Amino acid sequence: MNGGKPKSPGGTKYDKLVFPIVEVSMMGKARYEYTAGEALGKFLQSLKDGKILGTVCDKCGRVFIPPRLYCSYCFREVDRWIEASDEGVVITAALSYIAADRSKLEKPVTIGVVKLDVVEKKYDDHFFPGLMHYLCGFTEEDVKSMKIFGARVKARWKPNREGSIRDIECFEKI
Numbered sequence: 001m002n003g004g005k006p007k008s009p010g011g012t013k014y015d016k017l018v019f020p021i022v023e024v025s026m027m028g029k030a031r032y033e034y035t036a037g038e039a040l041g042k043f044l045q046s047l048k049d050g051k052i053l054g055t056v057c058d059k060c061g062r063v064f065i066p067p068r069l070y071c072s073y074c075f076r077e078v079d080r081w082i083e084a085s086d087e088g089v090v091i092t093a094a095l096s097y098i099a100a101d102r103s104k105l106e107k108p109v110t111i112g113v114v115k116l117d118v119v120e121k122k123y124d125d126h127f128f129p130g131l132m133h134y135l136c137g138f139t140e141e142d143v144k145s146m147k148i149f150g151a152r153v154k155a156r157w158k159p160n161r162e163g164s165i166r167d168i169e170c171f172e173k174i
């Protein structure tokens, strides 16, 4: 601060700015831990048990999978928990040539969004944007031709689960 009055009340033009370049010669080691919280914690535990849990807001009818405790559309607490089926419909899909660790893949993986069946609701009755995951059993052509859209899929569960979204290996064509 220069004691009140700015030196350049009109500001400094962008092209006149001089940005200092700072070089730091060290390798940082950043570790992050994220607390799952109540809703996501219960969701991850349900995956370990081979189930997919969500929550429902009865006011707007939205289903949240992964679950949320508050409906961000109605600004109120959700009403209850539901168990979704591990089967559903592919809403959208894409081929990815980038692995989760950002390395380049020679053969692409198929990723997509699956709208799971919810027992008490018909397909068009509820708004549920879907769960993004790997899709398997499809060819590249299925994706490029968009034949994959609307396909029925089922979760392929790992035999030894640990409470992770990867407890589902992929959603497999049925």
Ligand SMILES: [Zn+2]
Pocket: 057, 058, 059, 060, 061, 062, 071, 072, 073, 074, 075
């Ligand atoms: Zn709502």
